[in-house]
Amino acid sequence: DQVLHIVPETFQQVQLLQHLCSTLPLDLWKPLLPEDIWAGEDLHIRVPAPLVQEVKDSLDQHMISYKVLIPDVQELVDQSMPREMSSHGQVPEGYVYTQYHPMEEIYQWMTQIQKSNSELVTQHSLGTTIENRTMYYLQISQPSDKPKKIIWMDCGIHAREWISPAFCQWFVKEILQNYKSDPKISRFLQNLDLYILPVLNIDGYIYSWEKDRLWRKNRSPHMGGTCYGTDLNRNFNSSWGSVGVSYNCSSEIFCGSGPESEPETRAVAQFIERKKSDILCYLTIHSYGQYILTPYGSTTKPPSNSEELMHVAEKAAAALMGKYGTSYEVGSTSLILYSNSGSSRDWAHMIGIPFSYTFELRDNGTYGFVLPPEQIQPTCEETM
């Protein structure tokens, strides 16, 4: 991407520039709005890389002179970001759980965690994302001669919900640091195996670090590469495409071209389907809103075990509140939030997993998706 500096000389030139701004996805840095473009005044426009030549040609054609203010925007962004990777080291003891980490660091963290806890932890691949990145989950399993039920937890299905992967990492750390000393945790592991997927939507997460902090969906291309992203939490085969979705790629809740159209969805669904008779509980972690959501989103008809589901969720919310007083609302998605179909939580319950919950972590909207790092610790502690 380049930033161009133009000083329009005539009203005609102003009109032309305004026309360019309204027909092409150009990013006006100065002024903010096309209607504030004036002859004789500085104009700074960021032109996306694929359009640079076209825009320059157009300017040349109309004899509008320009200067390249920034020849490579990405380079500037890279320079301004602190590269903390090497100073932090990849050792779990040095890993800072109260900060947000880019995907590279999370990959390294997973490898380290397995290495330092190899008696308990194994790392496995679920599949690959649309941009060909490997999706790894961690299996925390205490060796035993009796078969154990499974609790599955995934984080980061929506790219912008950074507190979610942060929680998964925190959770793993807490379990591994305390399983020998904490009787509750050690009893847990005697009877249950934990499967943790720290980042489900890897491509989207990376995109939210590098290009658009508020990106939500994955990065699958549609319409010949003019539109990107399916909402992975509308893409599961649970009343897919029926309610609370869009069939339009440009929407944030685009459900994809069909149920399980996305490789990320398939990777998770195929695995869970295979193991479903052993999975006791499916947890999926989101933000924000402070909710513990039970099935279903696609219908208000209650699930078969709705009393038990609610009872457990209410106990969880009470325990959570006991820590810092944070209040979480509990209930079925379609009743307390909005209708939506194709969610992973609904799907997990529909294929027979008895306890299926979506957690929407802090906060209530004050910071929303950009939750400050000071809140990572309290959020994770109370959720734990």
Add this chain to the structure above:
Amino acid sequence: QDSTVTCTAEVLYHLGNENIAPSVKFTIEGELKNTAEADNIFYNRIKSLEEELVAENIPDSHGNVSPEMEPIRLLAWVASGYIIWQNSTENTKFQLAQIKHVKQVKRSDEYLEFDYLILLHEMVSQEIIPWQMTVLWHPQHGVQVAQDSRQPNTHRSN
């Protein structure tokens, strides 16, 4: 220091016409704390700036807000409340997601003026909606949104 004040509101949505803002009647129980000192400190700081204030991405990607920018964020929070009120229906739930850009506009009168580009998050559609607003503020006269307009999606990101 912090105390809880209860605010009760009655919100009536116009079912016949979604283009009319909902009517809001509210009552406050308790005393709102006096912010005159902090207001004046902020007011004087901005008034005495040699160059107009300009800032972007508040909070930043990691959720950080510098202490100097905190009042700017709070001002946007209040002003966005007006925009949210004017644009809410029974089927929307808006929150201010981030301030993309803010620029102070120097005035000859006593008001402070800020031109904001904010991002609103709408919960049901999950959309991020860029919105431009011109905000006037004075410690004694309060906040006013002088002008606002919804922006096309291309203004969302860097």
